[in-house]
Amino acid sequence: MRRNNRRPISSRAMANSNSTLIRRYRPRLRKDRPLLRRFITRLQKTPPRGIDATISALIPGVWKDVKCLSCANCCKTMSPTYLPADMRRISKYLGMTVNAFKDKYLEQERGAARDWMNRSTPCQFLRLSDNKCRIYSVRPLDCSTFPHLGVRFADYGHVHHQNVEYCPATYELMSRLKEVTETIG
Ligand code: SF4
Numbered sequence: 001m002r003r004n005n006r007r008p009i010s011s012r013a014m015a016n017s018n019s020t021l022i023r024r025y026r027p028r029l030r031k032d033r034p035l036l037r038r039f040i041t042r043l044q045k046t047p048p049r050g051i052d053a054t055i056s057a058l059i060p061g062v063w064k065d066v067k068c069l070s071c072a073n074c075c076k077t078m079s080p081t082y083l084p085a086d087m088r089r090i091s092k093y094l095g096m097t098v099n100a101f102k103d104k105y106l107e108q109e110r111g112a113a114r115d116w117m118n119r120s121t122p123c124q125f126l127r128l129s130d131n132k133c134r135i136y137s138v139r140p141l142d143c144s145t146f147p148h149l150g151v152r153f154a155d156y157g158h159v160h161h162q163n164v165e166y167c168p169a170t171y172e173l174m175s176r177l178k179e180v181t182e183t184i185g
């Protein structure tokens with residue numbers, strides 16, 4: 001089953017991002033990325049028993065330490081994928097037809113998936129002055145559920161594998177999970 005998930009667009013934007021959180025995390029994201037990706041691959045092959053419960057217990061601590069409004073890296077360096085229902089809801093909110101909305105803001109991905117994604121990065125709906133989303137109440141499902149931390153690891157392990165480089169919350173969760181699973185043995 002295909003999973004709705006943002007795609008990285010711009011590694012240059014990542015390198016240039018000056019958000020408070022990314023400035024703090026950038027060296028760790030780079031240094032630990034190979035190690036964490038190997039760890040996630042291992043978990044995908046042989047997930048420890050109770051992994052979803054362990055993840056659920058770690059999530060509140062992650063959100064206590066990681067504040068998205070100090071980051072917005074996902075909106076600056078990745079594109080959400082837009083489902084038909086997202087396009088209908090957002091275009092209505094903006095007072096546009098779906099076709100006009102697509103023409104103005106979106107393009108269809110090449111290759112097999114053919115998902116609808118942003119034409120530009122950072123996302124056109126991100127207010128750069130305060131990292132807030134201008135269409136927050138109607139944002140794409142992919143945005144409201146990102147970074148998909150509380151879903152079954154078996155379904156979203158590959159997504160964490162991708163996002164560990166871009167999202168400090170994913171980085172924190174996977175680092176803490178690594179620590180816990182290695183402590184348990
Ligand atoms: S729609 Fe809003 S939440 Fe989604 S990427 Fe754009 S600015 Fe971010």
Ligand code: SF4
Nearest residue numbers: 068071072074167169
């Ligand atoms: S979800 Fe991740 S990348 Fe997006 S703003 Fe929050 S911490 Fe940053």
